[in-house]
Amino acid sequence: MSANGFSSPVHKPETLRIVHILRAPMGGVLRHVRDLALAHAKLGHEVGIICDTSGPAGYNEALLEQLEPHLSLGITRTAMSRSVGPSDITSTIKIRNLIKSLRPDVVHGHGAKGGVYARICGSLISTDHGRPARLYSPHGGSLHFDPASKNGKIYFIIEKSLERLTDCLCFVADFEANAYRSKVGTPKCPSRVIYNGLAEDEFEPITLADDAADFLFIGEMRMLKGPDLMLRALSRLKAEGAQNISAVMVGEGPDREEIHTLIKERELQTNVTLRPPMSARTAFSLAKTVVMPSRAEAMPYIILEALAAQRPLIATNVGGIPEIFGKAKDVLIEPDVDSLTARMRFASQNPDDFMARMPDHTDLKREFSIDTMSNWVLEAYYKAKSRRK
Missing domain, CATH: 3.40.50.2000 (Glycogen Phosphorylase B;)
Incomplete structure (x- = not known):
């Protein structure tokens, strides 16, 4: 696995308050967030999730129900539209207030919309420990767009402008990191490649x-x-x-x-x-x-x-x-x-x-193990939080 400068995953004694933000609670993104949340909760960290209200019925919602009892900061649902529009202003205000109430040390956005909310809203609050560390995992997301298309140009300009609000980019594959460099540009903020992992x-x-x-x-x-x-x-x-x-x-x-x-x-x-x-x-x-x-x-x-x-x-x-x-x-x-x-x-x-x-x-x-993945992500949290100080 590419660790991009990490010497080794290190368990730190400091307990973190971690909030994950994703729009649609489904598929691989939900699986990724669930695994990180459970792994870090087991280590004693306080973890919560903010996601859209309209999750797909069936298996995905059942997954969230099974996950919630393990999260001390709970699962909070609030409307998030898929496309960019006026409703984003209202959503940003609501999510900013939600994050502030949870007082996180770390805000981790997943997918294009989750990444926008995590970084903008995370930059608009201050907790007892100062501004939270802001991390972003694209999970493909906007990186699937053609850079020559109208949508691609818009999204990649947004991605580049948000780098100054980003304490760490966490890519799930070298391919994703390369796509970001090709379409958005070489990141000016720290970045890491950390593969997804599975349980034993x-x-x-x-x-x-x-x-x-x-x-x-x-x-x-x-x-x-x-x-x-x-x-x-x-x-x-x-x-x-x-x-x-x-x-x-x-x-x-x-x-x-x-x-x-x-x-x-x-x-x-x-x-x-x-x-x-x-x-x-x-x-x-x-x-x-x-x-x-x-x-x-x-x-x-x-x-x-x-x-x-x-x-x-x-x-x-x-x-x-x-x-x-x-x-x-x-x-x-x-x-x-x-x-x-x-x-x-x-x-x-x-x-x-x-x-x-x-x-x-x-x-x-x-x-590809959950332990390896969660340890590297936790190390990224500590490093990002240290830089915020």
């Missing part, structure tokens, strides 16, 4: 259900994640003669209706089963091979979770995914229908050979 029990193998399907897609139902690519590949394989090919798609998202339409257009109603959000390990038992055909990513948890659970995985060569696969990155494909169809065909016809091409399980376990 997540490295245990999964037992398949007796009626397991051939393929599984799990994640947010949006075209960026490539669910349409999997459906088109399934359609081709079916046309080749695999009439009984089957798949399960788990998740919710803004493009779910388009996915429904595509299933009907491709006449895949008897081949594809749609399921609501559920835990990754539960979903992994539903199919023989996991398919994650993302068009863009940062450091996706679902990739780590599938490999840790020792599931064969078809994934794309985007974002920080090659960093997870390491020496096995040659097995990755481009996010297009031709490549995906060929790899799904190979995986179904040669399951043992395909599984043998997955990353080494021991290396994966050593590189």
